[in-house]
Amino acid sequence: MTIFTEKVIAVIRAIPEGKVMTYGQIAKCAGSTRGARQVVRILHSLSQKHRLPWHRVINAKGEIAIADPESYELQSFLLRAEGVEIEKDKYVCLERYQFFPDGDPGF
Template identity: 60%
Template sequence: MTPFTERILQIIKDIPPGKVMTYGQIATLAGSPRAARQVVRILHSMSQKHHLPWHRVINSKGQIGLSDDESFNVQRLSLEMEGVEFSIGDRIDLDRYQHHPAH
């Protein structure tokens, strides 16, 4: 596993309940601001194995990035159970819910 992948995994593991981070934000914190798609790939391939809170990662518009209805609903319900609220257009208020780690 590359150091970049390890950093991404740790950043995602550290997102607290009731907070979200964006794909691009995670890529930037991991040292590669243009690697948002790589964050998506890592989430897709490693979430189950590494017990990642994948549902806390959303797109830069404050929306769930999954198009599959079942996965979308699982992610939305998981976030709502943690207290995250959705507004019109299924958006999450990033000013209120975005996690900004201190590293």
């Protein structure tokens, strides 16, 4: 496992219940400003093995980006169960629910 992958896993694990982070934000926190697609790959391949809260990761527009209808519904259900409001069936208000590990939105 690469250092980047280990950092991504740690960042995702740190997202608290009721909060979300974006793929790009996670990549940046893990040390790669251009690693958003790698975060997607890591989530896809390692979420189950590492019991990651994958449902707390959304795209930069605040959208649930999963194309598979069943997985989309599951992510939406899990976020709502944590108190996250979903607008227009796919949008999360980043201003309200986005998590910043160091507390600074400018990180």
